[in-house]
Amino acid sequence: MRAALFALMLLFPSLAHELLAASAAGAATTEEIFAVYAHGDYEQAARLGEAAHTAAGYAIAARAVLADAVLRDTPCMSCLLRAEKLSRQAIVLDPHYAYGQIWLAVSLGYQSRILGPIRSRLKDTPNQSKVALNLAFTADSTNAYAISALGGWHIEVVRAGGAFLANHVYGATEAQGISMFDLAVKTDPANVAVHYQIALSLAGFEAEKYHARIIAELRAAASNTANTAYEKKIQTRATELLGLLNQGAHDAFDLRVRKYQGFPD
Template identity: 30%
Template structure:
């Protein structure tokens, strides 16, 4: 099986709104610069739900910014921070999304059978859908679900998609909702392009290139967004050379 298990918008959801607490401004600034260890250090003594959700975000950003697969221990640390935040505030939007992202990444190396036994793919979907019930215009929840649908179709095939209620058309509807809310968000376009190319680069060639161009044209403010743009440029170059090779590469990207 390809190494794409319900990645479901792993990068975009890591760039949610900045913390409201003034004392945590230094952590936010470090995150923007891509200095994730420094961001975590700034929050080492803070135990609020906001701070814990932010810690989960920083851990996941660090885990996925490198060239290798995300370290499992870092994913579980992020999951634990999101869990504690949700114990404190079950309705916390960012904590719900960070838990969904962490679960998606922990599923990544598992076989389809192993992943199904956990029930985490369904839980990740439900977490994002719950955020949309409270915040219908949440761009990151829409983005998460846009890719979640494609990943389920890609990994589970027709039967898996039927079981989980996933489809390309559903994914596209969430992508369109996300771009309607934030048309110039590089992460929204990059994640959709990556997942669509991994699903079938030849069939969706023009749509993938359109999303990649949108990602490359978007303004970026954080190091995380710059990482995504660099990956978008790499995938576009491969798409222009060889759809089949681009599909293989996209399947291993985050």
């Protein structure tokens, strides 16, 4: 009965609330919430995750809200603040649950791109993200999302503040970022999102220096199996970026990278 209920939810998202209300089974399980997220029903996944009142539920809710925000045409600060709140609720319930910490750091990272480096530093966003990602990595050292996000943190802090300040203020280095990217790919070589995020991070940092690595990561993102609706969407973006590189359309490529990284116009 429960499996049939969620199969119907995936086919008819608009009926989800009515179906849940009619179900005597109670709150959705983590697997059921993730299935709704994977199908691309982000708002419904977020609501189900909140209703579950579990660390995993809140974390999937945050992930769903982030997916919706990332795929929009323009940055959505309200979405990112909502994702931050959901992540923090997951952390309150279980500070050692890696995904709560990961999505907190991701939401803060996207916020910082809207706020700019000065306002982000005033809010201590870089340090908050570092703490969250270190906790995530400690909790689950084989989590490719945690590893790649930590690598992305190093690269982003160096990009925003320069190598000297990044190292002396936050302990961030380019070399450590690349090392974490290498480890993430080794840990989960078929992960579409990890390959894509590594490519995007390097493209926004030193596109010429890492040209070959960016192409390799985009190709891996485009060619591996997409397991969620979100991954299918970013595969389209990876293919688009590859096309621009192959055409030598560097200005258009840079503009697309900036857009997909969540920077405002």
